[in-house]
Amino acid sequence: MIRTRTRGRQRRLVAVAAAIATTAALTACGGSDDGPAGAVSAGGVEGVDDGSTLTLWTRAPLEFQANLLVEAYNRTHKNKVELTITPNDDYVSRVGAAAGSGDLPDLFAADVVYLPNWTEAGLFADVTEQIGQLPHADEINKGHLDAGTRDGRRHVLPFVLDLSVMFWNKALYQEAGLDPEKGPSTLAEFAEHAKAVQGLDKEGVHGTSFGGNCGGCTVFTWFPTMWASGDDPLLDDGAKSVLDNPSAKQLYGTWRDLWDSGAVDPASKDETGATWVAAFQQGKVGVMPYPATLLATADKTVDVGVAPLPGVDGGASTFLGGDGIGISKDSEKAAQAWNFLSWLMSEEAQVGVLAANNSSVARSDLTNNEHTREDPRLLAINEVAAAADSRTPMAVNFQQAFNAAGSPWVTLVRNQVFGDGSSLAADNAAVSEALGQ
Amino acid sequence: MPTSLKRVPTRPPDQVAPAPSRRRSARSRRRLTGWAYAAPTALFVTLFFAVPVLLVGRMSISDWGLFAGDRGVNLPDNFVDAVDLRLFWPAVGFTVKYTVITTVILIGLSLGLALLVQESTRWTGFLRTAVLVPSALGLASASLLFYALYSPQSGPFGEVLRDVGLADGPISFLGTPDAALWSTVGLIVWRFAGFYMLLLLVALQGISADVYEAAELDGCNRWQRFTRITLPLLRSSLAMCAILCVTGSLLAFDQFYILTKGGPDNGTMTIVQLIYNAAFQGGNDLGLAAALSIIVLVVLLVFNLGQFRWLRGKDA
Numbered sequence: 001m002i003r004t005r006t007r008g009r010q011r012r013l014v015a016v017a018a019a020i021a022t023t024a025a026l027t028a029c030g031g032s033d034d035g036p037a038g039a040v041s042a043g044g045v046e047g048v049d050d051g052s053t054l055t056l057w058t059r060a061p062l063e064f065q066a067n068l069l070v071e072a073y074n075r076t077h078k079n080k081v082e083l084t085i086t087p088n089d090d091y092v093s094r095v096g097a098a099a100g101s102g103d104l105p106d107l108f109a110a111d112v113v114y115l116p117n118w119t120e121a122g123l124f125a126d127v128t129e130q131i132g133q134l135p136h137a138d139e140i141n142k143g144h145l146d147a148g149t150r151d152g153r154r155h156v157l158p159f160v161l162d163l164s165v166m167f168w169n170k171a172l173y174q175e176a177g178l179d180p181e182k183g184p185s186t187l188a189e190f191a192e193h194a195k196a197v198q199g200l201d202k203e204g205v206h207g208t209s210f211g212g213n214c215g216g217c218t219v220f221t222w223f224p225t226m227w228a229s230g231d232d233p234l235l236d237d238g239a240k241s242v243l244d245n246p247s248a249k250q251l252y253g254t255w256r257d258l259w260d261s262g263a264v265d266p267a268s269k270d271e272t273g274a275t276w277v278a279a280f281q282q283g284k285v286g287v288m289p290y291p292a293t294l295l296a297t298a299d300k301t302v303d304v305g306v307a308p309l310p311g312v313d314g315g316a317s318t319f320l321g322g323d324g325i326g327i328s329k330d331s332e333k334a335a336q337a338w339n340f341l342s343w344l345m346s347e348e349a350q351v352g353v354l355a356a357n358n359s360s361v362a363r364s365d366l367t368n369n370e371h372t373r374e375d376p377r378l379l380a381i382n383e384v385a386a387a388a389d390s391r392t393p394m395a396v397n398f399q400q401a402f403n404a405a406g407s408p409w410v411t412l413v414r415n416q417v418f419g420d421g422s423s424l425a426a427d428n429a430a431v432s433e434a435l436g437q
Numbered sequence: 438m439p440t441s442l443k444r445v446p447t448r449p450p451d452q453v454a455p456a457p458s459r460r461r462s463a464r465s466r467r468r469l470t471g472w473a474y475a476a477p478t479a480l481f482v483t484l485f486f487a488v489p490v491l492l493v494g495r496m497s498i499s500d501w502g503l504f505a506g507d508r509g510v511n512l513p514d515n516f517v518d519a520v521d522l523r524l525f526w527p528a529v530g531f532t533v534k535y536t537v538i539t540t541v542i543l544i545g546l547s548l549g550l551a552l553l554v555q556e557s558t559r560w561t562g563f564l565r566t567a568v569l570v571p572s573a574l575g576l577a578s579a580s581l582l583f584y585a586l587y588s589p590q591s592g593p594f595g596e597v598l599r600d601v602g603l604a605d606g607p608i609s610f611l612g613t614p615d616a617a618l619w620s621t622v623g624l625i626v627w628r629f630a631g632f633y634m635l636l637l638l639v640a641l642q643g644i645s646a647d648v649y650e651a652a653e654l655d656g657c658n659r660w661q662r663f664t665r666i667t668l669p670l671l672r673s674s675l676a677m678c679a680i681l682c683v684t685g686s687l688l689a690f691d692q693f694y695i696l697t698k699g700g701p702d703n704g705t706m707t708i709v710q711l712i713y714n715a716a717f718q719g720g721n722d723l724g725l726a727a728a729l730s731i732i733v734l735v736v737l738l739v740f741n742l743g744q745f746r747w748l749r750g751k752d753a
Contacts, residue, residue, distance in 0.1 A: 089694075092503075092717045092721075093503075093716070096503035096504060096721065096723075099503075100504070117721070118504065121502070121505060122504075123504060204590060206590075213611075213697070213698065213701055214698075265590060266607035266609060267588050267607075269589075269612040269701070270587070270589065270609055270610065270697075272695075272696075272698045272700070273698075274581075274584060274695070275585075279591075397719060398719075399719030400719025403718075403719065404718035404720075405718060406524065406698070406699040406714065407719075410700060414701060414702060434719075
């Protein structure tokens with residue numbers, strides 16, 4: 001009897017397990033058949049606002065803007081967006097794990113430098129037609145759009161723009177005999193201003209500062225100088241590095257000279273990126289390339305001047321960074337998710353939410369708005385975003401070559417600034433090798 | 438056994454042996470009960486240890502991208518690529534160097550501290566607590582704290598060294614590979630010395646006072662008592678501390694990720710940081726990362742088995 005019961009129980013367990021496995025397999029098959037791309041067009045150009053709950057992931061540096069946008073959308077729509085913020089360093093692994101298991105949220109943002117890689121991996125739904133139908137499609141920031149374009153198909157829209165600009169401390173400029181209303185307009189002027197502030201010889205105050213052990217910080221703030229000078233450090237769609245171009249050499253030489261002369265905050269040599277703007281915010285740095293999104297924060301403690309990043313002999317440029325946002329391949333509410341994206345590009349979101357909170361707009365026709373007219377610095381930031389030499393660098397292996405801990409770009413920067421600069425050719429080849437992998 | 442002696446019966450002769458079927462049924466029930474007791478642990482071990490290890494093993498022989506998923510078996514490519522990585526051998530060398538330095542300093546210092554606070558005096562309670570408090574801090578939090586303390590400009594460590602005349606300008610605690618290594622060792626010693634001290638203190642207090650009294654009567658001096666009684670009787674605890682310390686150091690990640698990101702100039706790249714880079718920092722290659730993890734796992738197993746065997750051999 002016991003054996004009979006045991007066998008019966010075993011058979012039931014096997015039957016339950018088989019049923020679960022079959023259901024799982026059928027569900028998986030069903031999921032693969034119902035891709036989001038087919039459903040995204042359901043609601044036309046505005047998508048569907050039917051009271052659905054949408055999930056949205058972004059990374060911690062954009063928490064401020066993401067919260068504002070989600071709150072504003074939830075206030076004015078039947079759909080509700082649930083926002084999940086993930087620490088910056090954990091974001092790639094979280095997205096990777098979710099992509100592997102088919103659990104991506106309906107919407108998710110990605111650092112613009114990851115977009116080519118993630119688009120190639122097929123993480124985003126194709127929204128080419130929907131973007132094309134937007135009334136202001138031609139005014140949307142092209143750098144972000146292009147970063148999410150593969151084989152002519154578009155996958156993302158700009159979520160939050162993060163631009164690199166020059167910040168200076170007006171009070172220190174005044175003390176150093178510089179014009180507090182005029183920032184550096186050439187690379188040489190930048191060095192001159194930094195040395196002038198250093199010349200004050202104030203305890204704990206330095207001319208300039210940078211993230212000397214942080215690939216992301218230096219690529220964000222140094223590439224624009226090359227672009228503004230007419231040089232492009234990346235060729236062949238981001239597969240080849242030309243970081244030994246003439247303006248790059250001038251740039252490295254300027255920073256090496258500043259370092260040797262003691263005008264650079266010594267903490268820069270150790271700086272991994274965690275606190276690279278802290279000294280400026282404490283009023284201890286004269287002038288430095290800085291993320292524009294931090295203007296409001298820096299303004300609390302320092303009277304800040306803002307200008308575009310100059311080239312060697314002038315010009316203006318910025319790194320069009322920040323995050324792009326798209327509908328995930330796993331979303332089953334693509335038309336509802338598009339409703340959020342469509343609204344994101346509206347004047348209501350761009351001006352009423354982002355510009356109203358000192359953030360850059362992602363549409364060139366909205367750069368001059370009621371908020372930027374009140375603060376010319378915001379207008380300068382928006383204008384440089386639309387400048388001809390401003391770019392979003394694109395490379396499938398960008399992270400590996402530039403941002404990753406111990407990347408060949410970090411080695412190049414350190415050798416150029418803290419070393420004698422003799423290894424430029426070899427270091428540039430190492431960056432090319434990482435890009436071409 | 439002498440042949441003249443009768444074999445002692447295992448059951449009183451007046452008791453009747455149970456029927457064979459009842460015996461089997463009782464044995465079967467006992468076996469089932471045993472399985473029932475072991476089942477939760479077995480399930481836990483299977484789900485949370487065996488299955489992940491098997492999955493990592495499977496991953497390590499596959500072309501498995503972070504976003505692309507499993508693209509089929511590619512043995513032995515991942516293992517060949519792992520050893521061919523530009524930073525593989527430097528990372529192995531640095532991890533071993535860091536492990537040796539940390540283990541020697543940490544165990545030596547912890548033993549010294551345990552001996553110092555062994556006797557109950559007026560100050561030992563305070564000292565024990567003071568040394569133990571950093572152990573309550575998470576390693577990531579401690580690393581961030583030290584990142585600020587080591588700041589060349591605003592960090593108080595540099596200021597103190599300047600005030601006492603040991604430095605005349607900003608000190609770059611993390612600016613060179615050697616400085617970064619020793620600064621990280623400093624953090625780890627601060628964070629873990631109290632924990633190991635506590636383990637050794639418990640072991641020290643487990644040694645009977647009689648042994649020391651007997652040794653004293655035999656004319657042993659303090660050094661002889663330390664080397665011939667304390668150290669041998671602490672061997673098990675010291676070995677356990679060493680195993681924990683070596684394993685923790687070979688798997689070091691948080692402290693370097695926060696303090697140095699493997700720099701400067703890749704001079705503090707540990708093997709786990711390399712695994713993290715391969716998986717999530719642009720490499721996006723889970724197969725390669727899994728192969729690296731399997732290599733580390735095998736090394737750790739060999740190392741720990743060696744330590745256990747040595748420990749058991751000595752005890753026997």
